[in-house]
Amino acid sequence: MTYCLAMRLDEGLLFLSDTRTNAGVDNVSTYRKLHVFRPGDDRLFVLQSAGNLATTQEVLDRITRDLAAGGESLNTVNHLFEAALYLGRLSSEVARNHAATLGANANATFILGGQVGDEAPDILLVYPEGNYIRCSDDRPFLQIGETKYGKAWLDLAVRSHADMATAGKIALSSMAATALANLSVGPPYDLGIYRTGSHELQHARIAGDSPFLSRLVDVWRDHLLAAMHALPEIEPGDIALLEPESRPT
Amino acid sequence: MTYCLAMRLDEGLLFLSDTRTNAGVDNVSTYRKLHVFRPGDDRLFVLQSAGNLATTQEVLDRITRDLAAGGESLNTVNHLFEAALYLGRLSSEVARNHAATLGANANATFILGGQVGDEAPDILLVYPEGNYIRCSDDRPFLQIGETKYGKAWLDLAVRSHADMATAGKIALSSMAATALANLSVGPPYDLGIYRTGSHELQHARIAGDSPFLSRLVDVWRDHLLAAMHALPEIEPGDIALLEPESRPT
Numbered sequence: 001m002t003y004c005l006a007m008r009l010d011e012g013l014l015f016l017s018d019t020r021t022n023a024g025v026d027n028v029s030t031y032r033k034l035h036v037f038r039p040g041d042d043r044l045f046v047l048q049s050a051g052n053l054a055t056t057q058e059v060l061d062r063i064t065r066d067l068a069a070g071g072e073s074l075n076t077v078n079h080l081f082e083a084a085l086y087l088g089r090l091s092s093e094v095a096r097n098h099a100a101t102l103g104a105n106a107n108a109t110f111i112l113g114g115q116v117g118d119e120a121p122d123i124l125l126v127y128p129e130g131n132y133i134r135c136s137d138d139r140p141f142l143q144i145g146e147t148k149y150g151k152a153w154l155d156l157a158v159r160s161h162a163d164m165a166t167a168g169k170i171a172l173s174s175m176a177a178t179a180l181a182n183l184s185v186g187p188p189y190d191l192g193i194y195r196t197g198s199h200e201l202q203h204a205r206i207a208g209d210s211p212f213l214s215r216l217v218d219v220w221r222d223h224l225l226a227a228m229h230a231l232p233e234i235e236p237g238d239i240a241l242l243e244p245e246s247r248p249t
Numbered sequence: 250m251t252y253c254l255a256m257r258l259d260e261g262l263l264f265l266s267d268t269r270t271n272a273g274v275d276n277v278s279t280y281r282k283l284h285v286f287r288p289g290d291d292r293l294f295v296l297q298s299a300g301n302l303a304t305t306q307e308v309l310d311r312i313t314r315d316l317a318a319g320g321e322s323l324n325t326v327n328h329l330f331e332a333a334l335y336l337g338r339l340s341s342e343v344a345r346n347h348a349a350t351l352g353a354n355a356n357a358t359f360i361l362g363g364q365v366g367d368e369a370p371d372i373l374l375v376y377p378e379g380n381y382i383r384c385s386d387d388r389p390f391l392q393i394g395e396t397k398y399g400k401a402w403l404d405l406a407v408r409s410h411a412d413m414a415t416a417g418k419i420a421l422s423s424m425a426a427t428a429l430a431n432l433s434v435g436p437p438y439d440l441g442i443y444r445t446g447s448h449e450l451q452h453a454r455i456a457g458d459s460p461f462l463s464r465l466v467d468v469w470r471d472h473l474l475a476a477m478h479a480l481p482e483i484e485p486g487d488i489a490l491l492e493p494e495s496r497p498t
Contacts, residue, residue, distance in 0.1 A: 032494060148397035151430050156473055169480040181400055190491055204488040212487035216480060223476030224405055230468050231418040238461035239453040242439055245281060 001184035002145030004033055004048035005154065005171060006111045006123040008135055011164045013113050013121050015192035016171040017048050018145075018178075018185045034190040035060060036201050039067050039075040044114045044199045045083060046192055050145035051108035051128065058094045059087070059108065080122050081132065084112050088130030095128055104128075109144045114194070121196050149181040150174030164193065169216065172206070176217055187213070250433035251394030253282055253297035254403065254420060255360045255372040257384055260413045262362050262370050264441035265420040266297050267394075267427075267434045283439040284309060285450050288316050288324040293363045293448045294332060295441055299394040300357035300377065307343045308336070308357065329371050330381065333361050337379030344377055353377075358393045363443065370445050398430040399423030413442065418465065421455070425466055436462070 004017040017034040031053060037045040049056040066073040077083045091108055098106040107128035115121035124132045125142045135142045141154045153174035157167050168191065179185045187208030192201050206213065253266040266283040280302060286294040298305040315322035326332045340357055347355040356377035364370035374391045375381045384391045390403045402423035406416050417440065428434045436457030441450050455462065 034491075035494065148430070149400065151398065152426060152473075155429075156477060160474060160477065162477070165482075166477065166480070168483070170477060173480070177401060181397070181404075191488070203491040205491045206483075206488050210487045212481060212483050219479050219481060220476055223472050223479065224401075225409060226475075227469055227472030228405060228409065228411070228415065228419060230472065231415070231422070232461060232464040232468060233414075234417070234455075234461050238459045239440070239455055242283075242452040242454045245284065 001182065002033060002050040003143070003147070003150065003175060003178045003182075003185040004050060004111055004145055005141060005143045005147075005150070005174060006046075006048065006113050006135075007154070007157065007167055007171065008121070008123050008140040009162070009164055009167055012196045012198075013046070013123060013192075013194040014164065014167050014171060015046050015048060015111075015113060015190075015194070016168075016175055017190045018175060019188055019190065020184060020186035021053055022184055023053075030188070032190060034192055034203070036192070036203065037063065037067075037074050038199070038201075039073065042199060043074070043116045044194065044201060045074055046111075046113045046194065046201060047087070048111040048113075048144065049108055050110075052095070052098075052102070052106050055091065055094050055098070055106055055108040059090045059110075062090050062094070063087070077116065079119060080112070080114060080116050080124065083114070083116070084124045084126050084132035085130070087112055088126045088132060091126065092128060092130035111142050111144055115196065115199060121194060146178055146182050146185050150178040153177060164195075168193065172213070173216060173220060176213060177220075180217075250431065251282060251299040252392070252396070252399065252424060252427045252431075252434045253299055253360055253394055254390060254392045254396075254399070254423060255295075255297065255362050255384075256403070256406065256416055256420065257370070257372050257389040258411070258413055258416055261445045261447075262295070262372060262441075262443040263413065263416050263420060264295050264297060264360075264362060264439075264443070265417075265424055266439045267424060268437055268439065269433060269435035270302055271433055272302075279437070281439060283441055283452070285441070285452065286312065286316075286323050287448065287450075288322065291448060292323070292365045293443065293450060294323055295360075295362045295443065295450060296336070297360040297362075297393065298357055299359075301344070301347075301351070301355050304340065304343045304347070304355055304357040308339045308359075311339050311343070312336070326365065328368060329361070329363060329365050329373065332363075332365070333373045333375050333381035334379070336361055337375045337381055340375065341377060341379035360391050360393055364445065364448060370443060395427055395431050395434050399427040402426060413444075417442065421462070421465060422469060425462060426469075429466075 110126040113123040157170040362372040406419040
């Protein structure tokens with residue numbers, strides 16, 4: 001499995017991906033799932049991938065080949081949504097080529113983020129079928145892979161209008177919570193920060209044994225334990241006796 | 250969907266179930282998923298159910314019919330694991346009767362908890378195939394249905410060796426977090442508390458508009474926000490520059 005997330009913030013975009021891949025429990029490896037394309041000075045694309053690794057790699061190779069060939073490519077699209085449709089076409093084509101043997105196991109799902117020219121930067125989710133959705137204005141984040149364990153943290157970031165630095169810490173909290181709950185998600189973690197108008201990505205890798213991650217988990221644990229001790233008492237008015245069921249006797 | 254959980258504590262057992270059922274998004278209803286059988290003074294069984302509602306109801310009806318018929322029933326088993334195998338046989342039979350039209354959609358999964366005689370009380374998960382597992386000593390809780398969103402809370406309760414009262418609040422925290430994240434899980438919530446040796450269940454219903462639930466969510470939100478503001482800064486030593494990828498050019 002995989003966990004990748006992307007957030008759209010006032011200052012720009014934030015991307016975070018784990019690197020663990022597994023084909024069965026005894027074939028665990030480390031692969032990048034955060035990929036950057038900067039084919040021209042006026043455009044930057046970030047791809048995050050979940051699903052079939054072979055499909056993902058062939059899609060990346062085709063994107064690279066198309067850029068070199070000079071035909072339709074990430075360098076010719078005029079809008080981010082056109083890049084999403086282009087990526088979706090490649091992805092569904094590659095998956096279809098292997099569907100006879102793999103079926104839906106050949107599928108890959110992508111988050112595509114970035115900026116084309118002066119357009120507002122955005123993040124889009126590209127489905128295996130080749131279509132896409134944007135993130136919503138109310139919940140400006142996207143997740144792919146093992147999305148459930150860490151969702152509450154992203155809701156928190158959104159509700160509190162976190163700035164880029166805080167959003168980064170919250171994204172890593174969401175990632176750490178997911179990795180604690182699910183062995184198929186694991187470090188190192190690849191972080192990408194895009195500031196609007198820069199057409200450049202700052203990216204960094206955070207190791208699993210990073211002191212920062214330990215401190216982060218400590219802070220969460222301390223506050224969760226504090227919350228646990230502060231939980232309110234159930235008052236008699238809060239509960240009702242559960243009536244016996246009407247079952248035939 | 251559904252979310253049911255059960256915890257094995259030093260003092261006894263704790264059960265919590267939501268009540269929302271849905272057959273499609275426009276057929277949402279409220280059904281009990283926490284069921285109690287006390288066929289004799291020396292035994293008590295709690296059933297929690299997830300999956301096909303029709304299968305669940307037929308299983309409950311068959312259990313009741315068997316108790317009245319006087320043959321093999323929850324009143325004749327000598328151990329909790331025998332009750333689990335009996336329940337598993339009923340459940341897999343009912344599902345098989347409808348498999349021609351429904352396939353795996355006819356399946357139901359159960360948590361069975363309780364105490365038979367002087368045996369230690371326990372909780373077991375009964376699979377649609379009819380077999381069962383106990384909860385582990387290291388993580389003495391079980392979940393069925395929509396299990397991922399609320400798992401971190403149960404881990405917390407286990408790690409901190411919560412007593413029955415605290416465990417109840419943590420179970421409701423796990424439930425509230427799940428309901429916030431997933432529309433298919435919702436109130437009212439049915440809580441069952443079993444104290445070892447009592448062979449009786451205290452059970453109560455907590456309404457969605459209960460002041461307690463509001464206070465609970467407030468405490469969590471306050472502490473999560475406090476944790477967010479206390480998160481450590483990323484130091485330069487914690488991150489490494491992410492190298493460019495080796496892609497063909």
